[in-house]
Amino acid sequence: MAVEAKIIDHIRTVLEAFGTTYLTENGALKKNKLINDLDKYNKELMMALLADEFIRKTYTEKIADVEVFKVNQFVEMLEYKSYWEDSYTKYSNKIGLTAGGKFIDEATDVVLDFPYKDTVLKAGMTKEDLDKTDDADEPFLNEVLAKAEIDELLEPKVLVNAKRYDVNGVADATSINDTDNLIIKGNNLLALHSLKERYAGKVKLIYLDPPYNTGNDSFQYNDRFNHATWLTFMKNRIELAQELLSNDGHIIIQTDDNEQAYLKVLMDSIFGQNNYVNTISVLFKNIAGASGGGEDKRLKKNIEYLTIYAKNYEYSRPFNDVYDLKEVSKLVKEMRENGVSWKYTSVLTNPGIPEYIGSTVDGAGNEIKLFKRNNFEIKSISKLMKENNLTEEEAYSKYGNQAFQTAMPQSSIRPTVMEKYNEIESNPNELMSIKYVPRTGRNKGKVYEQFYKGPKFRLFAWLKDVSIEKNGHLFKAEKQGTFWNFVGSTKNVNKEGKVAFPNGKKPEELLSRIIKMTTDKDMK
Known part of the structure; x- marks a missing residue:
């Protein structure tokens, strides 16, 4: 048996032990999934491959008495199309764009690419956090070159000045229970990393309302890499959000049309296209009251978007019906x-x-x-x-x-x-x-x-x-799809909660609908 054919048989034997994770029910290789897990050094996958003596001898090398798995060579072999004629080919029951005989969403050399993509951006969103002028000069910490700095930045932080609000008023909090409702003031990246150990894999719903990167909001990174910087900012936080979500949880991110298309591509790359659920269009203003370039070459903006992904669509719960009253x-x-x-x-x-x-x-x-x-x-x-x-x-x-x-x-x-x-x-x-x-x-x-x-x-x-x-009044309830009208709620938003926001405040009714749609009372 040729070496190439033999290595394929050994790899297939190893992958079959993972069920349909890397092979379809028909035995076709899920090449993109396999390469992605190799890039992440998936522990179970690496151990299974190296446990095969033939694979280990073929793709490992001893350097300074340490056995090193030559992942790049292994991936190159996987990408050689003629080895895998029963995997993804042009004869697959699929239509799409191809390059070099591969569908571009299956080619590992086609990626969402932007400057600073392998970095961490702290990105404080207030003047107090930034402590700088509008031209932000925050360093982009590369995951390889600045590992020590990143480890220090993202290690759990001590929460200070904790207060407990209850029927008795306000008092200093000496401890936090898992059932407590928390409001944390601070940089969201640092706060989420500090909560990760306690809440990883337990969160049913994550709602993100990030800066929209319009040039007029708090995302004041206005150099020529502004777009890429925003994507880096989002990538750092979305990857962490994925860790926090439970297997049946959902993440909902609110944006306008300025970055929504790129956010969708970024979410596909992190959560996977198969976990995309919906994009909801939310009407916030009638045209007469909408701001934006209605006087020039653009239509006025009066719509925002809720982009929804499941942690694992297969195990996610159906949405509860939502109504407009x-x-x-x-x-x-x-x-x-x-x-x-x-x-x-x-x-x-x-x-x-x-x-x-x-x-x-x-x-x-x-x-x-x-x-x-x-x-x-x-x-x-x-x-x-x-x-x-x-x-x-x-x-x-x-x-x-x-x-x-x-x-x-x-x-x-x-x-x-x-x-x-x-x-x-x-x-x-x-x-x-x-x-x-x-x-x-x-x-x-x-x-x-x-x-x-x-x-x-x-x-x-x-x-x-x-x-x-x-409250003694009868309301007609109309079931809602992916278009929500919140013009009425937006008009009174500044009066809600007795909390002032300079801009971007969202109606309580919108947040209530999102919570009711994705969760149940007392659900675990």
């Missing part, structure tokens, strides 16, 4: 002014007395019970306003849970119910209901009651199913 009375008025019809205008003020008339079954053979509703009462919102001398807001606050509209859904149950009802009853339907256990949807697995009105069996759609009651 609008007070029903104000929404009705707004729709009326825009000539849009508001449908939830009827109220089932009395559901009547249910009379069981028979049963049928759904497609799975499960029972559906049918009831005729006797002596029911339905009134319009406008009639209830007149009868009870109520404003529209008061009427919806009082009767909102009984308000409904009717629809003609395309479902398998409705025709079955219609057929069974008409078989049993000689008179046309006025109002009837059914009770059954849905197999899908929000009411899956529990007994649910549905109402049908009139001879066409129009289904009740309840306002309570799409609304939330808060």
Whole structure:
């Protein structure tokens, strides 16, 4: 057997012990993953390779009685395409840009490259931290040349002037518990490194609101490498954030469009493309109030972005639904002014007395019970306003849970119910209901009651199913996707928290939504 073929067989045998980490289910080599872990001197991988006698003899050399693994030669062998015709080739079931016969996202010689990429940037973000003029002269500490300085910079620091805030007021804190909520004032890179030993692998959500590098914010590194400096600043902190995240955790970074595209590439290189989740566009200003170059060659900026990655997408938890809330009375008025019809205008003020008339079954053979509703009462919102001398807001606050509209859904149950009802009853339907256990949807697995009105069996759609009651007011809840409107919250942001920010302050409602979307109360 040729040496080349023999080394391939030995490598494949070693890699098979790692399951699908380095080989696909079809046996193809995940070359990029393997080379990346070799570059990081992955302990388990290196030990497994060197445990193979043939690999060790082929790719190690003794220098001053120390056995050295020739990683560069090993990687060069991996990159030689003809050795690995069953790995990534142009015949792969994939479309993309190639260079030299390789897809560029699989070629290790195609990287996100910028000056200072192998350095640590302390980057204090206030004048007190910087202690310098606008032209920052902070040294870029190279990971190889300045290892001692970096080790000293990033070693855990003592937290001083700790205060504890509770129902009894403010007092000096003598200790910190894992359940404490912490606010740390200081350089974020140093603070995070100081917390790493206690919180590594435990954090469910990391939200970063870095300087946007617009030239007008606190990132005052305004030399010709400003863009590369910002990426270095972010790389140092994102790599640390990845260590802090739990296996099912998420990181969310807020930026504008100035660096968002490069941030996405940087995040791909650190977290991996397969762990990208979403990019959410957040509307903060209407055009009339937006700042920016609307008078020159650019459109005014009124959107910012939330870039979301999972630590490990395979194990990440599904997001909780998030909603945009609008007070029903104000929404009705707004729709009326825009000539849009508001449908939830009827109220089932009395559901009547249910009379069981028979049963049928759904497609799975499960029972559906049918009831005729006797002596029911339905009134319009406008009639209830007149009868009870109520404003529209008061009427919806009082009767909102009984308000409904009717629809003609395309479902398998409705025709079955219609057929069974008409078989049993000689008179046309006025109002009837059914009770059954849905197999899908929000009411899956529990007994649910549905109402049908009139001879066409129009289904009740309840306002309570799409609304939330808060402080005695009814709000329509509209499920949100990747476009969030926070114009209203931004207008009052300076009044929140009794904390002054010179710029960049984010609405509490936005932070609350992010936390509710990615975590659950008391989750571990």
